[in-house]
Amino acid sequence: MTLATSVTAVAALSLARDALLPITLALILSFLLAPVVEFLRRLRVPRILAVALAVTFSLGVILSVGGIIGVQIAGMSADIPRYATTVERKVEAVRSLAFDKIAGLAHLFGRSTLKADGFSHVNPGDPQAPKAASAMTAGSDDATDPFVIARRILQPTLNPVAVTLVVFIISIFMLVQREDLRDRIVRLFGAADLRNTTVAMNEAGRLLGRYFLAQFAINASYGGVIAIGLFFVGLPSPALWGVLAALLRFVPYIGPVMGFALPATVAMAVAPDWTMTLWIAGLFAAIEGVTGQVIEPMVYGRSSGLSPTAVVVAAIFWTWIWGPVGLILSTPLTLCVVVIGRYVERFEFLEILLGDRAALTTSQNFYQRILCDHVDEAQEQAEVLLEELSLGIYYDEVALNGLRLAAHDVELGVIAQPQIDRIIDNVRALVLELADHVDANPAPGSQSVGPLGVSQFDEVFIPEFSLTATFDPRWDHGVPIMCVSGNAPLDEAATIMLAQLLNKRGIGAEVVPYENASRQGVDALMRDGVTAICVTCLEIAGNSTHLKYLIRRLRKRFPTVSILVGLWPVETAGRVESVAGADHCATSLMEIVQACLALRALSMKPVLPP
Template sequence: MLARVYLRLARLVHWQVGMASSRRDVLSRLQPLLQVVILAFGLFCLGIAQDVFIPIALAMLLTFVLSPIVERLQHWHVPRVAAVVVTVVFAFSVLGGLGWLLASQATTLAADLPQYKHNLTRKIREVRRVGKSDSLEKAQSAVKEVIGELQKDGSVAAKKPPQPVVVEKPAPGGLDSFRVTLTTKILSDAADRIGRYLQAQSLINTGFGVTIATGLFLIGVPYALLFGVLGAVLRFVPYVGVWVAAGSAALVSLAVSDGWREPLMVLTLFTLVELLIYLVVEPLLYSHSAGVSPLALLITLAFWTWLWGPIGLILGTPLTVCLVALGRHLPEMQFIVVLFGDEPVVSTDVAVYQRLLKGDEDGARAVLAQYVKEHPTADVYEEALLPVLARVRRDASRGALTAQESAFITGAIRRVVDESEDGGRPAAQDEAAAAPVLEALACPARDEVDAAALRMLAARVATEGVRLDVADAGVLAAEVLERVEAMRPGVVVVASVAANGLGHARYVLKRLRARFADLPLVATCWSAPDEADEARAALVDAGATDVATTLGEARDRIVQYRRVRAEPAPPRAA
């Protein structure tokens, strides 16, 4: 009777575990779709509420520009309120001075343009003679029709009454310490990158404006100072601003000169100076200061311009930098850093992991084969394969990997290790493995991920005369005790990939220490560096004689018992 009840309870528990696993699999499959829906909703909000977001973005940009000045004044013992007031007054004074200079020069230029009416009329006639072909006339008529339709749409849109935007004040609430720390890091990173970018860009644009003004003065273009300042200001607008300034200067040169040489010289001047800055000055001066690749910046600028119009072209770079800073600190948004960041190509372990995620085992082997040409096998295990297993453990624990995907990647890693162990050992190493000096037993803490890591460790210590017998994944603690009792190994290794498997590892260590007081126990935890100290302390407290956090360190811990196997076991690590 009790056996039947136990059997029914076991079936019920197994069914509930299966249902929970199926729910996790469904959620992991729906996660990409949910991310796309959230992204689409965010874009919709940015487009529909641009009257709210654009002033906020401009205010943030102005804050990033002026914050270094405020901090410098505070460093000089100026009170914060006074520093802010002085900085704001100075900034708006500079902007007002530039505006007054541009307005006065533009007014004078507009007053002088009628004097050059004859030149403009003559050159327009020359251009018309060239453009009297049928194809050009058809193109002109088509452009006029398109412009007329756009003007109609604009007039209809202009008649629509403006829609009021209501901004409600959010309810007051406190942020916990983690969110405050994370938000501070994101804002600090974004402010640092945007500040360095704008400082370098300001220096470059100032030099650009001085060079253009000097060149235009030597060519003989009037109002050279106006176009120099205009070029320096418009160059803050990526890709477009320079050529707007160049077109304005060329148009004035076209009006005041008798021939075509001066306008062509103006365009050549702008082109040469811009190429010099783009190819030489910018890479030397700030290179990766913004943290965004040039191609990604071009794509994002096109996106922000499409979303917010001309103001999006100005705000595109700071907004993209903010997104990259967000991705650097939020694991869920790391794909932004991969897509837009300026880091070099992905590392070997990431390349292998990506190919195995797609089910491309041959592609992963090709990456490893290229890596083996320049690195020894030990580095392949430590730097390429073990990080892949750590990624599998991390992604599987948060539901990003299904059980089938995890099993495939782990199996592929194990096959690679087995093949390299069988085909890559010299004859001397085979003799050492055939006559081992030390027998050792290895116990995976949780599953096949830990077992695959232990296969790498077994391959490492086999060359040192140590035969490491790896137990099956999922073995019970009682079975481990029985196997140790029967085998009498010189050392027992309990392994865990990542710190989230320490619970079972600690349990096995405590059982072993209670049963075999003098048996050397080596615990391995291949986790992130910031988790290593905490994991080491927890494993030592559970009874481990030694703790290793890398394959090389684990190899050294095991080999020491081969050398002193006739001596008593060393005392437990403190």
């Protein structure tokens, strides 16, 4: 259904090109003029008058730019014969040099030398020459006819002028009836979901407005700098080339090249040598490099909402559909398509393909890289996130959620045992690589909520005594925490992370596989020095019986030891605590760590001086 709808939409866009182009241009013009109208409205100017003033202002800007271009071209027309002579001389020099090189290569390979006058010329003795002369004579008669002259001048301009008038008329109606049109669009597309429709329209307006404003400011500054540089280089009519460079830069990719080619061609015609042309090439290269690589990324940032690949694909697609005008409008039109895909579920694939949002979440990226044995890529992702997150928050919000995705696939039976073993080995390797990272909260004054939306944990409160205080000796020697894995295949991976976090907080911890706590192996567990047992479970799929009996066995083996359960599905934590009888049920690794720190703090005993 979606494919059929997309094909139908593309066909409609192509067939209705002549009707849709003026409407699209009018819509974009109304977006540009809307801030001006709103500003005048705040000054208590009536809406119709405000629209008239805004449209008059835009028309004045267009006529002013056209006037500048016309005056500059008229001033250059008198020097065209001299420019033509210079160009012919340079072309002849290049042509002679090229033929000399070709002749040398031909002589080197033993071929006959090419002659420079090998081009075909009109031979007076050629029988076709009289026909060409008679055709030229007939054409000269029509050239003096005033009606023919008027038709040649007016015919190419009638269509653009008519389209321009239609665009301005539609823009006026859009600006005057803006609220009414908005309400009708909401009623047409989103009456059942006013919130999403309103948010989509607001986001589209915000993205388009920001894009047009930033692009206009950058291109205007770009053209001004180009005009100033060409003035100092000595090129005639620098204002003309600056205006053309600014306008052509609205055309993606080929616009800057065309903006350079025009003044470079004039420089070839003006200067007797190639020095001016080289100066102009250096000027455009420097300004385009600074604008494209420094200014635009800094101004646009991620505000465009499009990925770089989407910009290229959009330029090709809209040029194919609507020609050169489609190339100019490709970015704003694609922005609207991305916004539609972001809020209309049926077209979500458009936002995934064209938008600049990450295709996968951080947890999905983690799982995908661990599953594909790309531990180095998983480590690279972790190091980037650890610049803003503590190690515990990274494990809780990225690694554990990724492991839960893997546990879900294991439950569905799509992951075989060899893959499960590789996932555990990869997690163990990643945890070892991250051993050097400090598990500390951000520095004071930083945000209390990380970029993933998770609150940073505060340090546990440690009682202070006026006298000297010491921990229970079991916390300072040996391994006071036993980290036991649940019976699920991937629980051991979560247990490895927990043990590392406890060790980083100065609490000795060891990983105990589920088999060692089974009915056959629980009696072999050493009881000396154990102060707490932490059981980790990634998923409890509706039945927590195995967890209940696991804790019962551990309680029988360690009757005086506190038992903590780490259960990551938050919605089932309370139910499992009541069924399994654990001393504490946590929903994150950091919560277990804090509970262990609290147990150690409670074991502090004051020591009286002798």
